[in-house]
Amino acid sequence: xxxIGILREEKVKTDMRVPFSPDQCKFLQEKFNIKIYCQSSxxxxxxxxxxxxxxxxxLKDISNCDIFFGVKExxxxxxxxxxxxxxxxxxxxxxxxxxxxxKEIIKQKVTLIDYECIKNKKGKRLVAFGKLAGIVxxxxxxxxxxxxxxxxxxxxxxxxxxxxxxxxxxxxxxxxKMKIAVLGNGKVxxxxxxxxxxxxxxxxxxxxxxxxQFQHPVFCQxxxxxxxxxxxxxxFSKKLFYxxxxxxxxxxxxxxxxxxxxxxxxxxxxxxxxxxTLNEMKxxxxxxKVIADISCDIEGLIPCTLKSTTIxxxxxxxxxxxxxxxxxxxxxxxxxxMAIDNLPSExxxxxxxxxxxxxxxxxxxxxxxxxxxxxxxxxxxxxxKNGKLTPKYLYLKNFINENK
Numbered sequence: 464x465x466x467i468g469i470l471r472e473e474k475v476k477t478d479m480r481v482p483f484s485p486d487q488c489k490f491l492q493e494k495f496n497i498k499i500y501c502q503s504s505x506x507x508x509x510x511x512x513x514x515x516x517x518x519x520x521x522l523k524d525i526s527n528c529d530i531f532f533g534v535k536e537x538x539x540x541x542x543x544x545x546x547x548x549x550x551x552x553x554x555x556x557x558x559x560x561x562x563x564x565x566k567e568i569i570k571q572k573v574t575l576i577d578y579e580c581i582k583n584k585k586g587k588r589l590v591a592f593g594k595l596a597g598i599v600x601x602x603x604x605x606x607x608x609x610x611x612x613x614x615x616x617x618x619x620x621x622x623x624x625x626x627x628x629x630x631x632x633x634x635x636x637x638x639x640k641m642k643i644a645v646l647g648n649g650k651v652x653x654x655x656x657x658x659x660x661x662x663x664x665x666x667x668x669x670x671x672x673x674x675x676q677f678q679h680p681v682f683c684q685x686x687x688x689x690x691x692x693x694x695x696x697x698x699f700s701k702k703l704f705y706x707x708x709x710x711x712x713x714x715x716x717x718x719x720x721x722x723x724x725x726x727x728x729x730x731x732x733x734x735x736x737x738x739x740t741l742n743e744m745k746x747x748x749x750x751x752k753v754i755a756d757i758s759c760d761i762e763g764l765i766p767c768t769l770k771s772t773t774i775x776x777x778x779x780x781x782x783x784x785x786x787x788x789x790x791x792x793x794x795x796x797x798x799x800x801m802a803i804d805n806l807p808s809e810x811x812x813x814x815x816x817x818x819x820x821x822x823x824x825x826x827x828x829x830x831x832x833x834x835x836x837x838x839x840x841x842x843x844x845x846x847x848k849n850g851k852l853t854p855k856y857l858y859l860k861n862f863i864n865e866n867k
Contacts, residue, residue, distance in 0.1 A: 465497045467829065468528030470550075471504040474535050477774050479508040479811040480592075482532040482549070486550075487819040489517035495831055500525040508811035530725020532822070535805065539567035545849075547574040549826070552846065555580065556732070557862040565846075565863055572850030576592050580844035581825060589825040589840065595807035595814040596757055597728055598626070601645070603809075604724050604755035605638070605662065607778050611752060611792050611799050614639055619655055620809035621774065638662060642672060643682035644722045646690075646738075646764075647729030651757055655728050656684060673721050687729075689736055690715040708735040715739050715779045719748045726755045731764040734767070741766050744783035744798065771804045783799070801831070 471487070472478045484671045488499045493734065501514045511521045525531075526543050533550035542548075542564075550574060554565045568575050578590045599620050608616040614637060623629040643664065645655045660666075663681045673682040689701045691711045704711055715738040743749065744767060756768045767781040769788060780789040780797035791799060807814035829835040846856045852863075 465495075465530065466528040467491075467497055467499045468525040468531045469499065469501040470525075470531050470533035470537065471502040472506070472534055472861060473538055473541075475805055475808070476506070478535060478645070478805055478808045479506055480534045480808055481507055481509060481815045482534055482822060483815050483819040484516040485519060486514045487816075487823060488514065488519045491823065492518070495827065497831070500528055508815060534818075536561055536564055539564040542567050542571050542573060544571040545573070547576070549576050549578065551579055552577045553579075553783050554846065554859065555856070557859065562863065562865070565859070568847055569850045569852070569863065572843065574849055575847045576841055577818075578844075580846070581840055582843065583840060590818070590821045591650060592807040592814050592818055593650030594654040594657070595810055595817065597651040597656075598658045598746065599654075599806040599809045600651070600728065600755050600757035600801070600803075601655035601658045601726055602629075603777055603803070603806070604643070604726050604753055607755070607791075607799050607801050608641065608724050608753045609794075610778075621772050621811075623810075624812070625687075626810055626813045633662055636662065638664065638680045640678050641680045641723040642677070642721060643680070643724040643726065644718060645682060645684045645726045645728055646686075647727070648684065648686050649728070649730070651728040652684065655726050655757075656682075657735060674715060675845050686719075689720050690718070691736070710778065712736055713738045716748070719746065720745075720750045724753045724755070725751050725765075726757065727765050728757045729764065731758055731760045733763075735764065737764055737766050739766065741783065741786060744781075749783070752795075752797060753799045753801070757806060759802045759804045765800075767798060767800060768802045769800075770802070772800070772802045774803060774805070774809060777803055 468485060469481060477763065491497060492499055499519050501519050502525045503511050503521050503523050514521050530547045536550055536552050552561065554561050557826045581590045582588050602620055606617045609617055620629060632835040645652055659682050664682050667681045668685050669683060669689055687704055688701065690713055691704060692699055692714050694710055694712055712849050713736050754765055756765045758764065759768065759771050761768055761770065772779060778791035778799050778801050780791050782789050782797050789797060825837065829841050843855060845853050852859060
């Protein structure tokens with residue numbers, strides 16, 4: 464019988480998410496004839512007793528399991544030799560802060576399957592917290608704007624029991640006029656749009672964003688075609704852009720004086736041009752007051768995302784003229800940045816249940832059934848197999864061996 468372990472989240476002390484809820488664990492045990500063990504924790508959004516009530520054994524030591532499911536990356540000192548792990552490793556972009564972890568994974572001959580890399584044949588991600596990240600990220604953007612202008616106040620997301628309770632509360636909030644731009648059209652952006660509409664914020668088009676004024680809050684959803692042009696002829700082709708983004712440049716400057724809140728909910732890699740420069744932020748035309756960088760790529764698409772922020776301390780100010788980080792809401796002239804890298808943790812119950820549904824649908828079946836047609840999706844997401852980089856991820860070899 465296959466033994467699956469639910470890991471306790473330890474990297475971020477405030478992260479209360481789980482890969483499977485107690486009800487989902489009960490369903491899995493009964494349907495697949497497997498045994499699930501839950502590592503005891505005092506910080507989960509579901510208590511140890513809630514798991515026990517569903518006939519899930521809760522133990523301090525679950526090292527006897529064959530396969531482990533977590534959420535965030537794990538402490539390299541607690542990696543168990545020869546096991547199979549599922550979690551967000553944050554290594555595929557050669558993230559420096561996880562170099563020691565991936566080294567230890569290789570040393571301990573571990574098989575690592577990264578949620579971020581589980582995609583269908585069309586390249587669409589199948590396992591993600593995207594929608595909840597968008598909901599919380601956009602909410603926090605409004606929270607920061609209210610704190611900056613001091614003309615309305617919102618409670619934090621984690622002060623609500625769940626998303627339904629949050630929705631009931633915001634119906635009572637009346638927001639002042641503001642213009643919001645949401646970058647992207649994937650799951651994260653859809654989450655942003657969902658919560659903005661819950662606030663009764665009206666949707667406008669790109670032309671209205673630039674040319675019209677409103678006496679109520681509005682938002683506009685922008686995609687790459689709205690702020691990138693080809694270097695040689697100012698045209699745009701979605702296919703050409705994603706195949707060769709270096710052939711394009713940003714023309715986001717057209718929006719500098721039309722946006723109060725910018726919400727970044729789009730994918731970025733180092734080949735994609737930044738939408739503006741730190742130097743351009745010094746321009747008198749640059750009127751953006753709050754940036755919620757949900758994607759949270761350090762010095763990425765948003766160059767003033769100089770560090771990630773935390774649930775405990777979600778904001779910092781960027782002073783463009785001095786090119787330095789300052790205390791949040793220090794000055795009206797500063798741009799306030801929100802760059803929390805674990806946003807769904809603010810609504811952990813909703814996030815966990817939704818995530819578990821995705822895992823059951825897209826991971827458990829192909830994991831336990833070798834003949835499942837989606838098994839190849841897991842193979843493509845396997846960064847290491849028994850401690851060796853798989854062909855798709857051999858590019859990480861130099862990164863891993865640096866300063867060895």
